[in-house]
Amino acid sequence: MATVVVLGTLDTKGNEHNFVNEIIRNKGCDVVLIDIGVLGQPQIRPEISRKEVARAGGVEIEELVQKNDRGYAMEVMAVGATEIVRQLHKDGNLDGILALGGSGGASIATHAMQALPIGVPKLMVSTVASGDTRPYVGESDITMMYSVVDIAGINSISEKILFNAGTAIAEMAIASSTFVPRKHSRPLVSITMFGVTTPCVLQASKWLESKGYEIVVFSANGVGGRAMETLMRDGFIKASLDVTTTELADELVGGELSAGQERLEMAGRLGIPQVVSLGALDMVNFGPADTLPAHFHGRKIYKHNPNVTLMRTTEEECNQLGKIMAHKLNQAKGPVSVFIPLKGFSAIAKKGDVFYHPQADRALIDSLKESLEPHIDLVVMDTDINDPAFAEAMAKKLHELFSNNKKVGVLNYE
Template sequence: MATVVVLGTLDTKGNEHNFVNQIIRKTSCDVVLIDIGVLGQPQTQPDINREEVALAGGVEIEELVKRNDRGFAMEVMAIGATKIIRQLHQDGKLDGILALGGSGGASIATHAMRALPIGVPKLMVSTVASGDTKPYVGESDITMMYSVVDIAGINSISGKILNNAAIAIAEMAKASCTIQPQKENKPLISITMFGVTTPCVLRASKWLEKKGYEVVVFSANGVGGRAMEALMKDGFISAVLDVTTTELADELVGGELSAGQDRLEMAGQLGIPQVVSLGALDMVNFGPVDTLPTHFHGRKIYKHNPNVTLMRTTVEECDQLGKIIAYKLNRAKGPVSVFIPLKGISAIAKKGEVFYDPQADQALIDSLKESLDPHIDLVVMDTHINDPAFAEEMAKKLHELYSNYKKIGVLNYE
């Protein structure tokens, strides 16, 4: 029997959680109800009470009530719920997880959900699901369902939505519990891609798949880079072909698709093989053209579509980017190879295209070459980044690095 864990603030939304619990049980699933409320007594009896959650977070519930500090209480309950959720999963008592709540409940619940492995069904029903969900979802595979009305009573609208949520998580949990994926003995390779580097990535992926690798492509849109590096940290990824490092430009200049200051560092910290290129470092990403910050007016821009405006990186910015990449790669503990295409780093940066700027590209290349330590393998090719030969040479190099890495026993891939 599959087990669904349901968590929420039972002092304010206990009746709603009891409603979904009854529906889940009717689908032949077991339920573990966890109370993450603080201030009041639960409206329905939990299987794991708020006292246990608070204690797992390092503070007794009486202290939280006495302090009457909502922010502190949420932090403690998030830590406690996360520890309990992890343990339930490790003990085989969690096949899916559901939570109902507003911004506060969603913050606590999704903090715990993000600690679970990718593939474990996670469903958050909340009023915040129609807005910016990035703080709640992060790099995980949480499914957000908009509650339409506030989660405050069972009525003709909320009843339908909560019924759908309960049935959805129950069926996902049963599928997760009963369907066992076949074990693959393929090393997992991650590749970063943007629309302007797609031909390169598709060619390299095809080459690597023929060699027996499993290839996963991540969009270099900020959250994609973070998700990729989170999976590296969790041990899923064996090697990385970082074709598209454009997120570094957004971080430096202030675009909307930054992956944070630590981008391009996780593979080096873990020592896994990486082949890196300069894909789409000619651009910084913004929203609709009328949202472009005023201090960028006068810069070379390109309206990619009504919702995306691209801005060309300057000579000075490219010089800085070269130094940033070198600094990160010089500290890598594993094998690294850097590939430089001399005839354009994106589909719109080659000769005749809107972002063609040989001076800026040369500043990037010169800065990178001057700043890289001598032990870093550097390959310079007189091609465009989307040239098939460039893509295949990068794939071959990654195969070489991984094969050597595996031979010397640094990576014990089963």
């Protein structure tokens, strides 16, 4: 029998959880109800109490009640719920997870959901699901369902929505508990892509697939970079072709697509073979043009579409990016090869294009060369990043590193 774990603030939403739990049970699943409320007494009895959750978070529930600090309580309960959920899954007592709540409950519940492996069914029903869900979903595979009305009573609208939610998680849990994955003998290779590096990625993917690799492409949009490195951490990815490292520019300059300070470190930390290039480091990403921060006015920008505005990186920023990349790659425990395209880092940075800026490109290249340790392989080619020869050279190098798991000498095609 499949087991669904349900997280809820039972001091305020106990009746709603009781309703959805019955739907899940009627579908043939067991339910483990976890109380993540703090202040009031639970309206229904859970399998795992708020006292147990708080203790798993390192604090007694009485202290949380006495402190009466909502923010602090949410942090503690999020940590506690995460520890309990992890253990339930480890013990084989979690085939799917569901939560109902507003912004507070969603913050606690999705924190716990994000700790579960990719592929475990996760459903969050909340009023926040129609807004910016990035803080709740992160790089996980959480499904967000908009509750339309607040989760405050069973009425003619909420009844149907909660019925759908309970049915959905039950069916997903049942399917997940009986799922038998296909045997994948091909090594999984991650590749990062942007629209302005797509030709390169497609060509490299085609070559690697012809050699028997399975390819997973990640959009270099912040969440994509984090998702890729999470899958590296979880042991899925065996080699990395990091064509598009643009997220580093957003982290440095303050764009909207940063993947965090640790981007470009996971593969090296784990010793995963990696080939890295400078894709789209000529740009920083923002939303609509009228949202561009005032201190960037006067910079070279390009309206990619009505919702995306690109800003050209400067010589100074490129100089810093070279040092940042080198610092991260120098610490890698596995084989690394860095590919530099001399004639442009993206489709809009070649000679005659809107982001053509050879001085800035050279600042990045020189900084990277000067900062890389001698043991890091360096390949310099007199092409732009989307040249088929450049793409195929990177793919061949990755195949070589993965196959031999040893470093090779510096190549220079300048």
